[in-house]
Amino acid sequence: xxxxxxxxxxxxxxxxxxxxxxxxxxxxxxxxxxxxxxxxxxxxxxxxxxxxxxxxxxxxxxxxxxx
Amino acid sequence: xxxxxxxxxxxxxxxxxxxxxxxxxxxxxxxxxxxxxxxxxxxxxxxxxxxxxxxxxxxxxxxxxxxxxxxxxxxxxxxxxxxxxxxxxxxxxxxxxxxxxxxxxxxxxxxxxxxxxxxxxxxxxxxxxxxxxxxxxxxxxxxxxxxxxxxxxxxxxxxxxxxxxxxxxxxxxxxxxxxxxxxxxxxxxxxxxxxxxxxxxxxxxxxxxxxxxxxxxxxxxxxxxxxxxxxxxxxxxxxxxxxxxxxxxxxxxxxxxxxxxxxxxxxxxxxxxxxxxxxxxxxxxxxxxxxxxxxxxxxxxxxxxxxxxxxxxxxxxxxxxxxxxxxxxxxxxxxxxxxxxxxxxxxxxxxxxxxxxxxxxxxxxxxxxxxxxxxxxxxxxxxxxxxxxxxxxxxxxxxxxxxxxxxxxxxxxxxxxxxxxxxxxxxxxxxxxxxxxxxxxxxxxxxxxxxxxxxxxxxxxxxxxxxxxxxxxxxxxxxxxxxxxxxxxxxxxxxxxxxxxxxxxxxxxxxxxxxxxxxxxxxxxxxxxxxxxxxxxxxx
Numbered sequence: 001x002x003x004x005x006x007x008x009x010x011x012x013x014x015x016x017x018x019x020x021x022x023x024x025x026x027x028x029x030x031x032x033x034x035x036x037x038x039x040x041x042x043x044x045x046x047x048x049x050x051x052x053x054x055x056x057x058x059x060x061x062x063x064x065x066x067x
Numbered sequence: 068x069x070x071x072x073x074x075x076x077x078x079x080x081x082x083x084x085x086x087x088x089x090x091x092x093x094x095x096x097x098x099x100x101x102x103x104x105x106x107x108x109x110x111x112x113x114x115x116x117x118x119x120x121x122x123x124x125x126x127x128x129x130x131x132x133x134x135x136x137x138x139x140x141x142x143x144x145x146x147x148x149x150x151x152x153x154x155x156x157x158x159x160x161x162x163x164x165x166x167x168x169x170x171x172x173x174x175x176x177x178x179x180x181x182x183x184x185x186x187x188x189x190x191x192x193x194x195x196x197x198x199x200x201x202x203x204x205x206x207x208x209x210x211x212x213x214x215x216x217x218x219x220x221x222x223x224x225x226x227x228x229x230x231x232x233x234x235x236x237x238x239x240x241x242x243x244x245x246x247x248x249x250x251x252x253x254x255x256x257x258x259x260x261x262x263x264x265x266x267x268x269x270x271x272x273x274x275x276x277x278x279x280x281x282x283x284x285x286x287x288x289x290x291x292x293x294x295x296x297x298x299x300x301x302x303x304x305x306x307x308x309x310x311x312x313x314x315x316x317x318x319x320x321x322x323x324x325x326x327x328x329x330x331x332x333x334x335x336x337x338x339x340x341x342x343x344x345x346x347x348x349x350x351x352x353x354x355x356x357x358x359x360x361x362x363x364x365x366x367x368x369x370x371x372x373x374x375x376x377x378x379x380x381x382x383x384x385x386x387x388x389x390x391x392x393x394x395x396x397x398x399x400x401x402x403x404x405x406x407x408x409x410x411x412x413x414x415x416x417x418x419x420x421x422x423x424x425x426x427x428x429x430x431x432x433x434x435x436x437x438x439x440x441x442x443x444x445x446x447x448x449x450x451x452x453x454x455x456x457x458x459x460x461x462x463x464x465x466x467x468x469x470x471x472x473x474x475x476x477x478x479x480x481x482x483x484x485x486x487x488x489x490x491x492x493x494x495x496x497x498x499x500x501x502x503x504x505x506x507x508x509x510x511x512x513x514x515x516x517x518x519x520x521x522x523x524x525x526x527x528x529x530x531x532x533x534x535x536x537x538x539x540x541x542x543x544x545x546x547x548x549x550x551x552x553x554x555x556x557x558x559x560x561x562x563x564x565x566x567x568x569x570x571x572x573x574x575x576x577x578x579x580x581x582x583x584x585x586x587x588x589x590x591x592x593x594x595x596x597x598x599x600x601x602x603x604x605x606x607x
Binding site: 021057 | 142146150158165281286305306340342343353
């Protein structure tokens with residue numbers, strides 16, 4: 001349940017209306033904030049996937065496939 | 068000529084990889100060895116080849132071209148949404164597909180559907196819908212190969228010859244190497260993609276004297292400042308794009324790739340590293356596409372910016388022919404090529420040429436998937452287990468690879484690319500609309516074969532309807548919209564420059580939601596068709 005909620009929250013965070021019309025601040029002096037947000041979002045997705053495979057890995061499927 | 072020579076070298080390398088894969092296979096490979104590499108791919112090749120199979124020509128050329136015209140929104144539309152949905156679908160659906168495939172010997176999703184819903188001909192309908200949606204990608208790749216070889220050779224290699232060379236190379240390594248050859252070539256191509264992005268950014272930044280000044284001047288101009296925000300797209304349009312990556316797991320070549328891993332463990336690294344690969348390729352591509360708007364000292368880019376300005380200021384008053392000509396000039400698909408030619412040394416231009424070839428040759432896994440589907444879902448199914456011997460299936464698969472490549476090449480020579488551009492645009496929506504099939508098969512005991520048939524038929528009808536609508540109602544100028552269907556004063560269907568819209572959403576949203584609804588409603592109407600207890604016990 002917690003994993004589904006985290007995935008749903010991340011899905012909702014994709015719709016970042018708060019940076020919709022803003023280019024500034026420019027991160028590192030050249031990266032518009034909207035682009036930086038989505039790059040950081042991509043890294044956050046990787047973190048979520050790491051948590052999913054650590055805590056909710058369907059290991060039973062590996063054994064089931066050998067039956 | 069150096070880029071052309073590097074591209075030729077690249078073609079020779081992938082051909083050699085295919086031949087090497089042939090030697091690494093069994094002397095007389097069985098169907099599982101040829102079509103699924105014997106379910107033996109290791110973790111690195113599995114990650115790189117799965118990622119490479121998902122990346123089409125769009126990832127480098129199309130992404131930067133889209134960003135050139137639309138700005139930073141491209142990354143949110145296509146990269147970050149895919150970075151979430153694709154690994155998640157691999158984690159939830161791909162792992163189960165792998166386990167069922169290994170346990171019951173399935174080699175295609177349709178084999179699983181037939182077994183799961185105890186059906187025969189309905190599986191053939193699903194196969195037909197999947198196959199028809201896949202063909203345009205193969206033709207587009209042939210066209211892309213011909214165009215790219217003509218471009219990098221400075222016109223010395225004509226389109227027909229370039230297309231023939233690329234088709235022959237792809238056909239050869241798929242035909243000889245099967246899935247093993249295809250996976251190894253895809254892995255090699257992904258490494259090429261990954262190495263290109265950061266290098267290109269560094270070299271072009273040096274050539275432009277850094278990016279700060281270029282970004283500040285874009286912000287100072289009313290014409291380019293909106294490219295650094297998302298103010299030109301609506302939140303509904305943006306949300307619609309999160310439905311498109313659902314297509315990934317429903318693409319037969321991705322579903323089949325899920326069956327090639329040696330162990331379930333190999334999915335672990337793939338789902339964690341997939342978003343990292345996305346950022347490594349898409350962030351440079353999008354950023355370079357955006358920044359190209361300030362590379363006005365490059366003549367090719369300057370001409371594009373001028374054409375776009377003319378379209379914006381005089382668009383409605385121009386003749387359709389003049390508008391089409393300006394649109395073609397303003398198109399950003401080759402903007403990254405122009406940037407590299409303008410700022411980068413020759414060796415990087417050559418590397419880009421090879422990366423572009425890698426992108427346009429991503430049809431290999433689709434050709435092999437089509438061959439696997441035809442052989443397993445049609446030939447083996449209708450011949451029956453007793454007559455469908457492994458040697459016959461492998462020969463049939465190889466013949467099909469040669470045949471489908473030849474047909475795709477012939478079509479590419481006579482049919483305009485614009486038709487296939489539209490077809491591929493809506494094939495994504497079609498595959499998203501097929502995704503409920505997989506979810507229902509794997510997670511809902513109550514789903515029935517009639518629900519599956521309803522999903523397949525709905526998908527085919529919806530894609531066809533959109534294709535007809537797009538061809539009957541021409542695209543209006545940017546910013547305008549033509550009302551196609553109004554109900555109770557509400558514009559339900561509109562035709563905009565970006566395509567067809569339904570209540571402000573892209574068609575993929577209603578298509579997928581209606582597809583899921585049909586699966587539920589029709590399955591509940593047909594409870595007598597639920598599979599027997601023995602079948603359900605194999606899945607739940």
